[in-house]
Amino acid sequence: MLKIKDRRGFTLVELMIVVAIIGILAAVALPIYNTHRIRAKMVEVTHAMAYIATAVNAYCEEMTVGGGSVVWPNCPDIPSIQSTLGVGLNAVSRISAAQVSQATGVIEATLSNIDSSVDGRTLSLVPTVDVNDGSIKWTWTGTVPSLYLQRIH
Numbered sequence: 001m002l003k004i005k006d007r008r009g010f011t012l013v014e015l016m017i018v019v020a021i022i023g024i025l026a027a028v029a030l031p032i033y034n035t036h037r038i039r040a041k042m043v044e045v046t047h048a049m050a051y052i053a054t055a056v057n058a059y060c061e062e063m064t065v066g067g068g069s070v071v072w073p074n075c076p077d078i079p080s081i082q083s084t085l086g087v088g089l090n091a092v093s094r095i096s097a098a099q100v101s102q103a104t105g106v107i108e109a110t111l112s113n114i115d116s117s118v119d120g121r122t123l124s125l126v127p128t129v130d131v132n133d134g135s136i137k138w139t140w141t142g143t144v145p146s147l148y149l150q151r152i153h
Contacts, residue, residue: 034115038148041094041114045123046140048092052107053125053138055085056100060136070129070136075100105136111144118144 010018056073063071075081076099082088089095096112107125111118123142130137140149 035147038115038118042111042118042123042144042148044092044094045109045111045114048087048089048095049098049107049109049123049125052081052085052087052098052100053127053136055081055087056105056107056127057136059085060105064134070105070134072102072105073100074102108142118148123149 059073060070073084075084078089078095078098081098081100082090085100089098094111094113095109097110098108100107105127109123111121111123113119121143123140123144125138126141128137128139129135142149
């Protein structure tokens, strides 16, 4: 009768296969993880800009109560956004600068503390005023790669 040899541990080939599989999975998963990490950090920026857009809507509504054309607020920096619109951005660590153009109403924020691929780039909200009812529709634009803007509504 033949004795079956006790097998303890793994062969070198089996270990190399496991390491190769882990390496392949990591090579695929890390870029996807990085994209989602950047998108998650951008949520802070998009929410802050949405609050500014809401405040601009209220400002425009107050300024045009008696009729007339839309008047945009003059907010060239973060302190003026707080004093004119009442939106504090001091706690938002992902925006290094923000402004509302008095000429066009465009809200623009410069990104920081997110990732080197988007830091220093701008994210903008461009208004379009409906001529029938005066409502304002906002559209996202900017220099941020579209990969990170796909889920912004």
